[in-house]
Structures are given as C-alpha cells and as structure tokens.
Amino acid sequence: ILNVEQSPQSLHVQEGDSTNFTCSFPSSNFYALHWYRWETAKSPEALFVMTLNGDEKKKGRISATLNTKEGYSYLYIKGSQPEDSATYLCAFWYAGKSTFGDGTTLTVKP
Amino acid sequence: DTGVSQNPRHKITKRGQNVTFRCDPISEHNRLYWYRQTLGQGPEFLTYFQNEAQLEKSRLLSDRFSAERPKGSFSTLEIQRTEQGDSAMYLCASSLKETQYFGPGTRLLVL
Numbered sequence: 001i002l003n004v005e006q007s008p009q010s011l012h013v014q015e016g017d018s019t020n021f022t023c024s025f026p027s028s029n030f031y032a033l034h035w036y037r038w039e040t041a042k043s044p045e046a047l048f049v050m051t052l053n054g055d056e057k058k059k060g061r062i063s064a065t066l067n068t069k070e071g072y073s074y075l076y077i078k079g080s081q082p083e084d085s086a087t088y089l090c091a092f093w094y095a096g097k098s099t100f101g102d103g104t105t106l107t108v109k110p
Numbered sequence: 111d112t113g114v115s116q117n118p119r120h121k122i123t124k125r126g127q128n129v130t131f132r133c134d135p136i137s138e139h140n141r142l143y144w145y146r147q148t149l150g151q152g153p154e155f156l157t158y159f160q161n162e163a164q165l166e167k168s169r170l171l172s173d174r175f176s177a178e179r180p181k182g183s184f185s186t187l188e189i190q191r192t193e194q195g196d197s198a199m200y201l202c203a204s205s206l207k208e209t210q211y212f213g214p215g216t217r218l219l220v221l
Contacts, residue, residue, distance in 0.1 A: 004152075032208050043112050043212040044153070044201070089152050093208050097143065097166060100152030 002026055004092045006101035013080050014109050020076045021104040023090030027071035032093035035064055035075055038103070039086040047075075047088075080108040112136075114213035116202050122219045123192055130188045131216045135204030142185050143210060144177055145201040153201055159185060192220045 091098035145153035203210035
C-alpha cells in the first residue's frame with residue numbers, strides 16, 4: 001500500500017498572502033507525481049506532471065518543486081486570490097495508476 | 111469542462127437496489143479510470159481499463175461492484191445490492207499518458 005500524505009489538511013489565508021503545501025510520497029520506485037486543483041462543483045483539473053528530481057514547474061502564480069530522493073513535493077501559490085480557493089491534490093503515479101493524498105483545502109479571504 | 115462526461119450527476123437510491131453509472135471519456139483516450147471519493151479524503155482507485163481490457167481492480171472493490179468498457183469507448187460502473195457505505199462521489203477519468211482528465215462525478219446517496 002502506497003502512502004501519500006498532504007499537509008496541512010486545510011489553510012485559510014488573506015488575499016495577497018503567499019502560501020505553500022507539502023506532499024510526501026514513497027521515494028522508491030518513483031515514476032511521476034501529479035498536482036490537481038479541485039474546485040467545488042467542478043472536475044479535478046491537472047496542474048502539473050512532475051517526473052525528474054529537482055523539477056520545478058510554473059503556471060501563472062502557482063509553482064511546484066519535486067525531490068524524489070527524499071520523497072516530497074511543494075506547491076507554492078504567490079499572492080493568493082479568492083479564485084485560488086480549492087482543494088489541491090497530489091497523486092503518486094506508479095504502475096499505471098494514481099494514489100492520491102487527501103488534499104489541502106485552501107480558502108482565500110478577500 | 112474537461113471533455114469527460116458522467117451520467118447521472120446525482121443518484122439517490124434505497125439500500126439493496128442496483129445502480130449503474132456511465133462515463134464517456136475523451137474520444138482518443140485509451141485509458142479510463144474509476145475512483146471513489148468520500149468527504150475529506152482524496153480519490154481512491156477502483157479500477158482501470160486500457161481500451162476494452164480491465165487491467166486492474168482494487169482489492170477494496172467488493173464483488174458487488176463491476177465495471178465494463180465493451181468497445182473501448184464509454185464505460186459503466188454497476189453496484190449491486192447497494193449499502194449505505196457505498197454513498198460517495200464516483201469519479202471517472204481518461205488519459206493517453208499520465209495526465210488524467212476527470213469528469214464531474216456521480217454523487218451517490220444510499221438511503
């Protein structure tokens with residue numbers, strides 16, 4: 001059984017604050033790590049697919065880093081906006097399927 | 111809209127009844143996945159198909175659950191003799207490679 005853990009479970013920030021979340025995963029047999037954003041009443045949306053140790057990916061104000069040797073990934077949001085409010089999920093991809101963490105729910109207050 | 115559709119979006123049923131959900135993936139995607147999600151948890155893998163072949167099925171899936179993808183296009187997930195513990199969001203996703211595109215889910219409530 002693969003263990004994928006995310007922290008914190010939830011986060012409340014003010015508009016304009018920068019924030020980050022952690023995803024930890026098994027460091028052996030690594031293939032890929034995915035980040036998703038899941039807004040209420042919508043489908044989970046893929047943000048990043050990360051495959052190489054040291055990978056850094058960026059999409060607008062959101063970026064992610066990957067450390068496969070120690071088994072963690074960080075997701076950063078710079079200057080949070082209310083529209084960033086969502087649950088952010090990471091998923092460890094191995095043997096053709098994903099094992100998800102329980103997510104970090106971000107609430108950005110105007 | 112990711113291009114993956116699921117029907118119905120909501121289903122309320124009585125304990126003991128059978129229910130069937132449908133997923134229509136993005137047309138060129140050969141892989142299709144089913145997940146179950148309960149409140150406060152991430153999606154939990156149920157099963158996946160490559161074309162029409164069911165390649166893996168979670169041990170969490172009891173014999174009451176069955177999934178098909180008869181022509182390698184749409185898929186159905188059937189739950190027989192539903193129990194209250196089956197109440198959850200059932201998500202479908204499709205992919206060509208690793209990136210999965212999710213549908214909006216079917217929310218099941220078993221009374």
